[in-house]
Amino acid sequence: MAACLPGCPLGIDIPGFIRFLREGDTVLALERIKQENPFPAICGRICPAPCEQACVFQSDGNPISIRGLERFAADFGQSKAEKLSLALGGKKVAIIGAGPAGMSASYYLAKMNFSVTIFEAAHEPGGFLRYTVPEFRLPQKVLDEQFSQLKRWGVEIQTDVVFGRTMMTDELFMRGFSAILLATGAGLPIFSDLPGSSLGGVFYDKEFLYRLQAIKKEDALQAARRQMIGGPNTVVIGCGQSAFDAARLIVRLGGKVQVIFEGFEEQAGVDHDILKESREEGIEIHSIKALEMVGDAAGFVQGVKCRKLDIVDGKNGLKLEPSQDKSVILEAQTVIIANGQRPNDLLKNYLPQLKWDNDGSLWADAQSGMTSIDKVFGCGSVVTGGGSVVDAIAGGKAAAQKIIEYLK
Numbered sequence: 001m002a003a004c005l006p007g008c009p010l011g012i013d014i015p016g017f018i019r020f021l022r023e024g025d026t027v028l029a030l031e032r033i034k035q036e037n038p039f040p041a042i043c044g045r046i047c048p049a050p051c052e053q054a055c056v057f058q059s060d061g062n063p064i065s066i067r068g069l070e071r072f073a074a075d076f077g078q079s080k081a082e083k084l085s086l087a088l089g090g091k092k093v094a095i096i097g098a099g100p101a102g103m104s105a106s107y108y109l110a111k112m113n114f115s116v117t118i119f120e121a122a123h124e125p126g127g128f129l130r131y132t133v134p135e136f137r138l139p140q141k142v143l144d145e146q147f148s149q150l151k152r153w154g155v156e157i158q159t160d161v162v163f164g165r166t167m168m169t170d171e172l173f174m175r176g177f178s179a180i181l182l183a184t185g186a187g188l189p190i191f192s193d194l195p196g197s198s199l200g201g202v203f204y205d206k207e208f209l210y211r212l213q214a215i216k217k218e219d220a221l222q223a224a225r226r227q228m229i230g231g232p233n234t235v236v237i238g239c240g241q242s243a244f245d246a247a248r249l250i251v252r253l254g255g256k257v258q259v260i261f262e263g264f265e266e267q268a269g270v271d272h273d274i275l276k277e278s279r280e281e282g283i284e285i286h287s288i289k290a291l292e293m294v295g296d297a298a299g300f301v302q303g304v305k306c307r308k309l310d311i312v313d314g315k316n317g318l319k320l321e322p323s324q325d326k327s328v329i330l331e332a333q334t335v336i337i338a339n340g341q342r343p344n345d346l347l348k349n350y351l352p353q354l355k356w357d358n359d360g361s362l363w364a365d366a367q368s369g370m371t372s373i374d375k376v377f378g379c380g381s382v383v384t385g386g387g388s389v390v391d392a393i394a395g396g397k398a399a400a401q402k403i404i405e406y407l408k
């Protein structure tokens with residue numbers, strides 16, 4: 001088999017684990033993957049798989065499905081390392097935030113015998129993976145199973161603790177922690193300046209998905225429908241993964257959805273498969289420019305005023321420009337805005353000594369991983385401003401290595 005170019009941010013030995021799978025040894029295949037990736041069942045389901053774009057082995061013109069093979073190994077192999085129980089007794093490290101970045105850092109620190117405590121603001125660990133990615137793409141029980149090893153190893157996870165409100169830096173150092181790792185993510189939506197954004201029935205993607213995931217009842221969808229869905233038509237403005245997650249959940253609520261964004265389809269922030277599945281589920285996808293939300297006298301949204309886009313020949317190739325045609329109104333009793341996200345201001349206000357980059361993300365020294373506060377490190381999307389789950393896991397891994405180096 002031809003080797004794959006390095007395309008995995010975690011550096012998984014892809015030819016190596018595939019070779020074990022070909023020999024029918026799922027246990028060794030999984031162990032090979034887990035040398036570099038603590039959460040293969042998560043990545044095997046939702047990683048955007050940059051490795052496949054770099055893969056030189058083609059089958060029928062397509063790269064082999066490395067992500068699918070990783071999922072197979074994770075679901076059917078059982079790693080020996082998982083059964084180990086560790087007696088953690090080294091220096092104490094506090095991790096703030098139990099998203100994939102913080103959880104990954106805890107894995108690598110615990111493996112080197114550091115005593116790790118994670119402080120998480122929400123009720124359960126997982127970050128966006130727990131509270132926004134829908135069950136049909138990433139079942140909650142997969143998350144629980146992937147994190148169970150950390151608990152077995154002795155990593156302590158304290159939930160419902162808000163760093164900067166109910167837990168402070170001084171207190172952590174007084175309690176004997178030698179380093180603090182900020183892995184608080186980028187959970188605040190980038191607000192829209194479209195007129196009508198504050199009408200009733202207009203939501204931001206994360207808020208909408210968070211509400212839906214938080215209702216853990218048999219009748220979650222019906223309950224959500226009673227609470228949030230004003231009518232049969234929804235327009236989602238945006239083209240990233242969370243725009244399509246929101247759209248596909250609405251379809252499961254029985255609604256009709258149009259996803260609109262200003263750009264070519266190839267510029268959408270999701271892979272071709274998601275676009276294809278979304279269409280098969282009945283979602284309409286349009287390249288169109290949203291101009292404003294139109295409301296009724298009671299202040300509820302009724303539609304989105306848009307302008308069609310024409311394809312024109314530009315200097316650097318084809319581009320889209322608003323058409324001279326009249327504007328159109330897409331009927332919608334619910335509008336979901338998916339504009340991206342940035343870190344919230346809690347850390348900024350609580351620790352004014354922290355340095356931030358111009359794009360609003362936390363500054364951390366590239367070499368040492370340390371922020372502008374001594375012994376306080378940063379990783380994950382609070383530092384990168386976004387990215388995928390594999391980037392967050394890789395960020396957590398790199399930060400753990402830098403903390404280990406520092407504490408030596």
Ligand SMILES: Cc1cc2nc3c(=O)[nH]c(=O)nc-3n(C[C@H](O)[C@H](O)[C@H](O)COP(=O)(O)OP(=O)(O)OC[C@H]3O[C@@H](n4cnc5c(N)ncnc54)[C@H](O)[C@@H]3O)c2cc1C
Nearest residue numbers: 097099100101121127128163184185242380381388389392
């Ligand atoms: C709807 C949606 C779908 C996505 N789908 C995909 C996908 O298919 N594939 C993919 O690769 N990526 C996907 N992503 C992106 C992926 O979820 C993120 O890259 C990843 O979760 C970032 O990890 P993180 O640990 O840096 O931050 P987060 O996951 O945001 O975790 C940060 C954690 O810190 C906690 N926290 C914040 N402030 C505090 C505080 N003051 N005190 C204590 N705790 C705090 C938060 O509660 C949270 O649990 C998706 C994102 C969304 C929103």
Ligand code: SF4
Nearest residue numbers: 008043047049051067
């Ligand atoms: S984690 Fe993602 S990039 Fe790495 S091998 Fe798996 S699917 Fe590919």
